[in-house]
Amino acid sequence: MKQVTIRDIAEIAGVAKSTVSRYLNGGSVGKATREKIDRVIRETNYEPNQFAQSLKSKQTKMIGVIVPRLDSYAASRTMMGIDELLTEVGYQMLVVNTAQQTEREIEQLYNLAKQKVAGIIWLGTTVTKRHLEAISTIQIPVLLIGQQHDDVHSLVYPDHEAAYALGTQFTEWGHRNVVYVGVYESDIAVGQDRRDGFLKAFQESGAHVRVIQTTFKIEDAIPIGEQLASEAGSISLIVCATDNIALGVLKGLANRDISVPKDVSVSGFGGYDFTEVFHPSITTVQLPHRKTGEMAANMILQLLQGDTVAMKTFTNFELKVRESVDNIK
Amino acid sequence: MKQVTIRDIAEIAGVAKSTVSRYLNGGSVGKATREKIDRVIRETNYEPNQFAQSLKSKQTKMIGVIVPRLDSYAASRTMMGIDELLTEVGYQMLVVNTAQQTEREIEQLYNLAKQKVAGIIWLGTTVTKRHLEAISTIQIPVLLIGQQHDDVHSLVYPDHEAAYALGTQFTEWGHRNVVYVGVYESDIAVGQDRRDGFLKAFQESGAHVRVIQTTFKIEDAIPIGEQLASEAGSISLIVCATDNIALGVLKGLANRDISVPKDVSVSGFGGYDFTEVFHPSITTVQLPHRKTGEMAANMILQLLQGDTVAMKTFTNFELKVRESVDNIK
DNA sequence: AAATGTTGCGGAACCGGTTCCGCAACATGA
DNA sequence: TCATGTTGCGGAACCGGTTCCGCAACATTT
Numbered sequence: 001m002k003q004v005t006i007r008d009i010a011e012i013a014g015v016a017k018s019t020v021s022r023y024l025n026g027g028s029v030g031k032a033t034r035e036k037i038d039r040v041i042r043e044t045n046y047e048p049n050q051f052a053q054s055l056k057s058k059q060t061k062m063i064g065v066i067v068p069r070l071d072s073y074a075a076s077r078t079m080m081g082i083d084e085l086l087t088e089v090g091y092q093m094l095v096v097n098t099a100q101q102t103e104r105e106i107e108q109l110y111n112l113a114k115q116k117v118a119g120i121i122w123l124g125t126t127v128t129k130r131h132l133e134a135i136s137t138i139q140i141p142v143l144l145i146g147q148q149h150d151d152v153h154s155l156v157y158p159d160h161e162a163a164y165a166l167g168t169q170f171t172e173w174g175h176r177n178v179v180y181v182g183v184y185e186s187d188i189a190v191g192q193d194r195r196d197g198f199l200k201a202f203q204e205s206g207a208h209v210r211v212i213q214t215t216f217k218i219e220d221a222i223p224i225g226e227q228l229a230s231e232a233g234s235i236s237l238i239v240c241a242t243d244n245i246a247l248g249v250l251k252g253l254a255n256r257d258i259s260v261p262k263d264v265s266v267s268g269f270g271g272y273d274f275t276e277v278f279h280p281s282i283t284t285v286q287l288p289h290r291k292t293g294e295m296a297a298n299m300i301l302q303l304l305q306g307d308t309v310a311m312k313t314f315t316n317f318e319l320k321v322r323e324s325v326d327n328i329k
Numbered sequence: 330m331k332q333v334t335i336r337d338i339a340e341i342a343g344v345a346k347s348t349v350s351r352y353l354n355g356g357s358v359g360k361a362t363r364e365k366i367d368r369v370i371r372e373t374n375y376e377p378n379q380f381a382q383s384l385k386s387k388q389t390k391m392i393g394v395i396v397p398r399l400d401s402y403a404a405s406r407t408m409m410g411i412d413e414l415l416t417e418v419g420y421q422m423l424v425v426n427t428a429q430q431t432e433r434e435i436e437q438l439y440n441l442a443k444q445k446v447a448g449i450i451w452l453g454t455t456v457t458k459r460h461l462e463a464i465s466t467i468q469i470p471v472l473l474i475g476q477q478h479d480d481v482h483s484l485v486y487p488d489h490e491a492a493y494a495l496g497t498q499f500t501e502w503g504h505r506n507v508v509y510v511g512v513y514e515s516d517i518a519v520g521q522d523r524r525d526g527f528l529k530a531f532q533e534s535g536a537h538v539r540v541i542q543t544t545f546k547i548e549d550a551i552p553i554g555e556q557l558a559s560e561a562g563s564i565s566l567i568v569c570a571t572d573n574i575a576l577g578v579l580k581g582l583a584n585r586d587i588s589v590p591k592d593v594s595v596s597g598f599g600g601y602d603f604t605e606v607f608h609p610s611i612t613t614v615q616l617p618h619r620k621t622g623e624m625a626a627n628m629i630l631q632l633l634q635g636d637t638v639a640m641k642t643f644t645n646f647e648l649k650v651r652e653s654v655d656n657i658k
Numbered sequence: 659a660a661a662t663g664t665t666g667c668g669g670a671a672c673c674g675g676t677t678c679c680g681c682a683a684c685a686t687g688a
Numbered sequence: 689t690c691a692t693g694t695t696g697c698g699g700a701a702c703c704g705g706t707t708c709c710g711c712a713a714c715a716t717t718t
Contacts, residue, residue, distance in 0.1 A: 003387075005704055016668045021706055030666055047443055051384040052704035056673050058332075070412060071405040080399045083426050095424050097412050114376055218606055251606040274603055277547055277580040334674055345698045350676055359696055381675035384703050663716070671708085678701085686693070 004046045013040045024048065054116060062094045063300055064112035064120040066105060070097050072216075073243075073272045074289050075123055078145065081293020082121060089301065091118070102126055106134050113138035119300040121145060125187045127152065141303035145296050147189050148312055153303065155296050155313050159189045162285045162317040163197025166267065167239070169319065171205035174329035175237040175265065178202055178209045181224055181249060182241040183216060194241055194269060210235075218248040225252020232263045236328055243268035243275050243284055250278075250324075265325040271318070280323035288315055333375045342369045353377065383445060391423045392629055393441035393449045395434055399426050401545075402572075402601045403618050404452055407474065410622020411450060418630065420447070431455055435463050442467035448629040450474060454516045456481065470632035474625055476518050477641055482632065484625050484642045488518045491614045491646040492526025495596065496568070498648065500534035503658030504566040504594065507531055507538045510553055510578060511570040512545060523570055523598060539564075547577040554581020561592045565657055572597035572604050572613055579607075579653075590655040600649060609652035617644055 006024075010017045013036045023029045023037045040046075054060050063086055067075045083093045094117060098104035105124070109131070112120055120140055124131075124147040132151055135142045144154040170178070180198055185191040195211065202209045214220045221240070225248060228238060232253075240246040246268030253260060260266050260280055268275055271286030292315050302309050335353075339346045342365045352358045352366045369375075383389050392415055396404045412422045423446060427433035434453070438460070441449055449469055453460075453476040461480055464471045473483040499507070509527055514520040524540065531538045543549045550569070554577060557567060561582075569575035575597030582589060589595050589609055597604055600615030621644050631638050 003704085006706095007704075017705080018669075018707075019667055022667085025706080027707095028665060028667090033666080049384070049704050050444065051380045052673085053706080054673095055378070055380040055384055055675085055704085056706050058673085070409045071402075073400075076400040076405055080426070083399060084428075087426075093424070095422070097409070097416075099413070115379065218602060222606070247603065247606050251608065254608040273547060274576065277551070277576050278607070279580065279583040332674085335676095336674075346675080347677075347699075348697055351697085354676080356677095357695060357697090362696080378674050381673075381703085384674085384705085385676050387703085659718105661716105661718085663714105665714080666712090668711090669709090672706085673704105676702085679699090681698090682696090684693105684695080686691105688689100688691085 003049065004044045006046075006048070009037065009040050009044065009046055012044070013037050058116055059118060060116050061090060062092045062115070062117045063297070064094045064096060064108075064115070064117040066096055066098060066108050066112070066120065066122045066124075068098055068100050068105075068123060068125055070095075074146075074270065074287070077289035078123060078293040078296070081290040081295075082297045083293075085294045085297035091297075091301075100125075102128070106130050109134040109138060109142070113140055118304055119143070121296050121300055127188075141300060143296055143300045143303065145292060147187075150311065153299065153309055153311055155292060155299060155315065157189065157287050157292070158314045158317055159193035160197040160200075161314075162287075162319075163194045163269070164201045165197075165317075166269070166285050166319060167198040167201025168204075169321070170237055170239070170265075170267070170325065171201055171207055172329075173325070173327040176205075176207045177235045178207055178237045178239060179228060179231075179235050180209055180211045180239045180241075181221065181245055182211060182213055183245075184213060190241055198239055214245060216242060216244060218244050218251075221245045221248025222252040222255070225249035226255055227252070228264075229253050229256030229258045232258050235264060237265040237267070237325065239267050241269055243270040243272040243282065246275075246282055246284070246324075247278070250282075261324050261326040265328075267325050271320060275320070276322070278324075282320075283322045283325040284320050286318040286320050288317070291315070332378065333373045335375075335377070338366065338369050338373065338375055341373070342366045387445055388447060389445050390419060391421045391444070391446045392626070393437075393444070393446040394422055394424045395427060395437050395441070395449065395451045395453075396424060397427055397429050397434075397452060397454055399424075403475075403599065403616070406618035407452060407622040407625070410619040410624075411626045412622075414623045414626035420626075420630075429454075431457070435459050438463040438467060438471075442469055447633055448472070450625050450629055456517075470629060472625055472629045472632065474621060476516075479640065482628065482638055482640055484621060484628060484644065486518065486616050486621070487643045487646055488522035489526040489529075490643075491616075491648075492523045492598070493530045494526075494646075495598070495614050495648060496527040496530025497533075498650070499566055499568070499594075499596070499654065500530055500536055501658075502654070502656040504654075505534070505536045506564045507536055507566045507568060508557060508560075508564050509538055509540045509568045509570075510550065510574055511540060511542055512574075513542060519570055527568055543574060545571060545573060547573050547580075550574045550577025551581040551584070554578035555584055556581070557593075558582050558585030558587045561587050564593060566594040566596070566654065568596050570598055572599040572601040572611065575604075575611055575613070575653075576607070579611075590653050594654040594657075596654050600647070604649070605651070607653075611649075612651045612654040613649050615647040615649050617646070620644070 096108045120142045127149045144152045148154040148156045182195045183191045268282045268284035275282035425437045449471045456478045473481045477483040477485045511524045597611045597613040604611035
């Protein structure tokens, strides 16, 4: 199974290497030679060596995707969307994982550049000066998903707006004593925007909100649910920054035999599949992760072509009103 | 930001390209020149061009991973394990998605070979002659996860054994009227082994089992749950081939106000995170997906070194006895 | 018919590494 | 002291493509 090279083709067809190359890349080739080469290539199953091509062109048909975790629902869905679109147009996705370490994001930016990916899609959590520095030195189009920054093309979820919409709905339903379970502020989109959207809605209605901070892990949210169980009489609603946190809180409440939504309401954020099949089904905001992946792939391709792309694009969202939050008015 | 080449280094250091190359690859280089080159490389931040290297060596530091779906819990966890170990030893993971199409598995086998990956880890569903043909022609070590075949190195979950163990437990608890909700047989491990393990246990105890077939999708399992709700009096246990199916069935039962495990018991298979936090928590078998990924990475590396590796390796499993299945004896 | 433009094609250089070969300088053994 | 390793290093070829340049054959214009 030796690799067939362009020289082999040239020899068999009785032409020069350069002619074969021209044939492959759409240069001017006469009809007769075209047919000859065509036949030889077909017969030999010739496939150009990608390393030789990239060595010369300093480019690949790869788009790097930097993800904080491989096993997050949001990241998986987004990757699906990206992959689907990219394969359609003959590009490949190169996923690199940072295991939630900011330092590795920066490393990977440089690393992907070294591998000459055509573009980078970055599912970010924080944007620092060092990130920006990396992005500007590597000279490769970068598209940021999920966070925003004026100096980077970004595709963002309307976290603030969606949280505000959901919060407003809850206040209309009469919730006045609320606990918000959020995450650390270093994640701008989730830790700040999402929280602030909720707070704005509740403040406008004069509701009382207590903020609790946790992590993205389900386990860490369970004790919070257990603890809040004792206050089920005085609070009417627990708003969680992600569906996973909601899951943990619900578990904690169930451990203490608190019934949702009868004793207390609980909401999530994100729109993970299981929120619908959970019992009770969970009221949440659905974010279009998969479609966002497709959009991102499209945008990076446009950037590659040199088209101008809006620096900031918002995706849409959808309120999923389900069983876990009661209208108590 | 021009790329620094080995020639630049050679020129600045006043030596030949070949000497620099020897320095980089541990050939014989004198102390004085060694230091000179060392300094120049450090100062220029020189990084070898990977395409030029691969062009010559016909090899990369990449391991291809073929997955049927990007958003499956099992696949994600396995990928995490693979990635973690590979980055430790300086390899990279190249994930390719087949979107559950067998044809694309074969395509990707060839495609990855074209990209000169050092090895391939394949999360398989079916093994056909065409797969075997591909594997043998590409001449690259392949490690199959989740399915088994005598001609391919495989790392498999003890589906039959685990299902048998779980089934035996259930019969000991007195379940005699059982429905098994499985998937299509083309997936050998899940569709056949898992089912047969259960059936063996139930048959040994003389229990009556009805088999229903569905897909891997949660949505498809919901109507099954709804339909089985009407038989809650006559059946005591619904065994599901995967945790996702269990989720759907539970939803269907809840839609019909059937209480689990009071009216009927339900079990899953796989050990997904959410089975623990679901209410009621779901009795299932925990498969070590992440660790399996690490093992797979280790094994493929051994194959690369030419070490001999067992053709078939079984992972372990753990029964997770939780709330969703009652002891009715 | 001569001048000019087009088109098709081969040759050679180049991308940035690795490796083989051979030579010189030095160290070792007889 | 001479013959025989050993070590360090430079030169050149090679991996498999792409692209620039120039030449010849043919077509077009005046």
